[in-house]
Amino acid sequence: RHSMKACNQFVADFEKVIKKPLKHFSKTYYTGVDLGTACVVLAVLDEDYKPVAGAYRYADVVRDGMVVDYIGAVELVRELKEELEQELNTELIYAAASLPPGTDELDGGAIKNVVQSAGFELTNLLDEPTAANRLLQVTDGAVVDIGGGTTGISIVENSQVIKVADEATGGTHLSLVISGAYKLTFEAAEKYKQNKQNHDELLHVLKPVIEKISSIVIQQTKGYNVDGIYLVGGTACLKNIETIIEKTTGIPTYKPTNPMFVTPLGIALSC
Numbered sequence: 502r503h504s505m506k507a508c509n510q511f512v513a514d515f516e517k518v519i520k521k522p523l524k525h526f527s528k529t530y531y532t533g534v535d536l537g538t539a540c541v542v543l544a545v546l547d548e549d550y551k552p553v554a555g556a557y558r559y560a561d562v563v564r565d566g567m568v569v570d571y572i573g574a575v576e577l578v579r580e581l582k583e584e585l586e587q588e589l590n591t592e593l594i595y596a597a598a599s600l601p602p603g604t605d606e607l608d609g610g611a612i613k614n615v616v617q618s619a620g621f622e623l624t625n626l627l628d629e630p631t632a633a634n635r636l637l638q639v640t641d642g643a644v645v646d647i648g649g650g651t652t653g654i655s656i657v658e659n660s661q662v663i664k665v666a667d668e669a670t671g672g673t674h675l676s677l678v679i680s681g682a683y684k685l686t687f688e689a690a691e692k693y694k695q696n697k698q699n700h701d702e703l704l705h706v707l708k709p710v711i712e713k714i715s716s717i718v719i720q721q722t723k724g725y726n727v728d729g730i731y732l733v734g735g736t737a738c739l740k741n742i743e744t745i746i747e748k749t750t751g752i753p754t755y756k757p758t759n760p761m762f763v764t765p766l767g768i769a770l771s772c
């Protein structure tokens with residue numbers, strides 16, 4: 502079981518308020534801070550946990566859950582926070598944040614410090630797949646978060662995350678392949694990849710890397726009773742990536758309409 506329909510509606514509501522914030526009165530606000538390898542997202546919910554505002558920026562301050570530019574990360578989160586505060590005409594106090602699975606001891610402190618130094622009171626720090634599943638509400642299956650630098654796999658049984666793993670293959674590797682095949686700079690390859698009009702053509706070029714992601718999923722789910730794969734993360738935006746993953750794993754594979762904002766919204770819901 503899962504709540505893909507409700508998840509899609511929630512993300513669609515969030516996409517609307519990114520463009521036009523909802524300025525109604527709320528006693529308190531909850532902010533989800535997602536410090537990703539490619540993108541930093543802030544999602545704001547009101548006291549009823551409904552999306553009211555959001556902002557995101559592509560940045561190179563974190564790599565695979567490791568803060569590589571601490572000052573840059575603090576400045577960026579503070580900047581986005583202030584932008585949202587102005588839009589909502591309020592102060593944002595409470596925030597939750599997340600980490601890729603397995604980086605807890607490694608960098609949990611740095612992520613926590615970034616969020617606090619940007620002026621938030623940190624109420625929760627959880628792992629990314631657990632956050633994503635707050636929205637997906639998968640009761641049994643594997644939540645697969647294909648981000649920039651890594652792919653995170655979490656196995657859910659009876660609504661509980663029972664195993665998490667994170668492996669170093671993600672969107673960055675797809676861009677490197679495009680860069681090589683089309684003789685483009687990495688930045689140009691990223692841009693080319695993110696244009697949905699190029700997705701049909703790109704799928705052939707990217708198939709081997711997607712199959713590599715599938716093999717990671719197969720390996721990490723071995724021995725578990727996984728009968729559904731739920732894709733999230735920016736790289737899951739790639740059209741028909743789910744088709745290749747379903748074919749190579751032999752497991753029915755689902756993805757939300759916009760997999761990009763599932764984790765940040767789940768973080769905000771955990772605030």
Ligand code: ATP
Nearest residue numbers: 537538539540648649650651672673734735736738
């Ligand atoms: P990580 O989870 O590895 O720390 P992250 O949280 O920054 O990284 P996401 O924001 O979930 O990861 O995804 C970023 C990746 O998604 C980048 O590689 C980016 O190129 C890719 N991406 C974003 N939009 C699209 C799109 N429309 N089509 C294909 N790929 C996309």
